[in-house]
Amino acid sequence: MRIAILAHEKFPDRAKTALGVLRYGDHDVAAVLDRDTAGKRVSDFVSDVQDAPIVAELADLEDEADELDALLIGISPIGGEFDESWRDDVRTALEYGCDVVSGLHYFLAEDEEFARLAEENGCELRDVRNPPEDLTVADGVAGEVDAEVILTVGTDCSVGKMTTTMELARDARQAGFDAAVIPTGQTGIMIEGWGNPIDRVVSDFTAGAVEEMITELGDEYDYLFVEGQGSIVHPAYSPVTLGILHGSMADKLVLCHEAGREAIHGYESFSLPSIPTYVDLYESIAEPVAEGRVVAGALNTAGLDDDAARQAVDEYAETLGAPATDVIRFDTDDVLEALR
C-alpha cells in the first residue's frame, strides 16, 4: 500500500502516529506532509525508520499523487479535533481517488464535504477511532487464554508504550516465538490493520473491548503484547488505562517512562509520582482482577546523549529492581528474558 502521511507542523517530535507507521508499518511511504519542514527528508530527523521526502502539501506530489492508495492523518492534537488547515490536503487526496485513514475523534466520514468527495471519487474514509457497534461488557475471562499477556503501562501519555509494544513483539518474533500485538490506539491500529480504539469505546465496554481481542487471539500465540494507553493517574485519560489493565488481565507489565519527565504532559500542575509509587499503583489496582507484576522497564531516552542514556537506563532498572532498556537505542534481550 502506497501512502502519504500528514504531519503538519509536528514532524517528527509531536507526530507519534506518523513516526509509528514509518517505523513499524509495512506501507510504502511516498511522502510526509509538513509545511514547517518541507524540502527536507525524514532521514534528516530520524535515522532508523523508512525514509521519505517531506513536502508542504499533497498537491506538491503532482503525478506521484495519482499512484497513492491512501493519505494517513499522522498527528492527533489533544481532544482529537480536525484542524481546518488540513482540509486542502484531505480534499486533494479524495480528488485523486485516495482513501483517507484517520485516528481523530472527529470522524471524517461525518464531514459533509469529505463524504461527498469520497462518494464522487469512489474512495473510502476510514475513521479507525470509530469503534465497532457490537462491543459489550467484559466477562472477566481474558486471563484464561494460553498466551502470556504482556501489557505496556506508562507514567504518562507519549512516553513510548506503543513503540515498546512494537519493538518487543518484533524482537520476540525474531527470537522464534509466536507473538502478536493487541492494538488499542490509532497508531497501533494503523500499523497492524485491525484493533479496537479503546479511548473511543464507551466506558462500560472499555474492558470488554480489550478482552474481546485477547480471547480472539489468545490461544494461537505464545505472547500477546498489548499496547497500553495513558497512565493510571492521568487527570483525563486514566479510565482508558484502567480498562486495558483490567480487560487484558495481563500477566506481566512493562513500565514505560521518559527520562526526565516530571509532570503530566499538557497538565503541568500535576507532578508524576515516583517510579516505585507507579509500580505499587499498577500492581495493587491490577491484583484483585488479575495479578500482573511489573517485571521490566522501558525508558525513552531520546533527549539524552549516549552516555547519559546508558546511565539513565541503569538507574531506572535499579529503581525498578528489574531489567530495563531504551527499546530504540539499546537491545531488548534482558527485558525479553524477564517476560518469559
Added chain:
Amino acid sequence: MRIAILAHEKFPDRAKTALGVLRYGDHDVAAVLDRDTAGKRVSDFVSDVQDAPIVAELADLEDEADELDALLIGISPIGGEFDESWRDDVRTALEYGCDVVSGLHYFLAEDEEFARLAEENGCELRDVRNPPEDLTVADGVAGEVDAEVILTVGTDCSVGKMTTTMELARDARQAGFDAAVIPTGQTGIMIEGWGNPIDRVVSDFTAGAVEEMITELGDEYDYLFVEGQGSIVHPAYSPVTLGILHGSMADKLVLCHEAGREAIHGYESFSLPSIPTYVDLYESIAEPVAEGRVVAGALNTAGLDDDAARQAVDEYAETLGAPATDVIRFDTDDVLEALR
C-alpha cells in the same frame, strides 16, 4: 409528573432504578409494572418509599393510563439490553401518548417501531443514557471549585452508592446547607432530571464529563454529592469508577459496601479485597490527581435484622477508623459531621 415504572420480574430487590425513583423522585407514581408480583402493592415489600399498586401490564391501568405523562424503564439488566417481553408495555405507553424514559444502553429512539409510534402519537423517547455530543477531555480543574466535593465509592456495583448520595444530600439540606447531587447514572439522572450518564461516555471523555458537571455547579453550593459508579477493581466497570474519581477531584470519599458481600456481583470468581485494601486503593489512586480521603462509610444492611445491622455497622466503622451508618436504617449525623 404522573408516571408508571416498568420493573418486570425484578421488583423490588433487583429494580434499583425503580426503587430510587420511588424513594427520591418527586414524580407521582401511578403504578409499578411487574408481572411476577402483580396484585400486590409497593408497600407490601418496601415501607419507606412512595406507595403504588403493582400491575402486570400497562394495559391493566385502563382509563388511568390516559392520565400518565411517562413510562419509566425502572430496571437495567447487565449489558443494558432491551428485553423483548417489555415491548407490549412500551408500545401501549406510546399509543396512550406517554413519553418513555429509559436508561438502557439500547436506545429506544433508535428502535424503528418505537420511533414511529412516538412520532404518530406526539410523544418523546428519552434515552437518558445517551450522552450529549459536546463532551470533551478533562482539564484537571474540578478541584478549583468552592464547594466541598464528596464522592461515594464502592466495593462493588449495587451496594448503595446512589442511595447514599441521595440520603446524604437530603440530610445535608435539612441541616441547612446548600447541597446538590451530581448525577452520573441512569437512576440519578431520572431522579434529578439532569446529568451525564458516565458509563456511556467514551472513555477519553469520562473524567471530562464529570468535571463539566462539577465546574457548572461547584461555586454555587456548599457541598456537591457526586453519585459514584461501580468499583475500582470491578473486572468490567472499573474505568467508569476511575473516571468519576479523577474527574471529580473529590475532597472526601464515602466508602459504600453491602454487609456480607464477598464476591463481585455477577463475577463470582472475583473475591472482594478487604475493606482496608479498598481504602488504600481509592486513596492511593486518587492522590496524584487530587488528595481524596475516605472519611466515612455507608453499609447496606438490608439483609440483616436490627441487632445484626447495628453490630455490622459498628464493625464497619471500626475497620474504617471512621464514622459509618446504614443510610436507610440509621441516622447520618456522624457521617455528615465527618464530611464538614
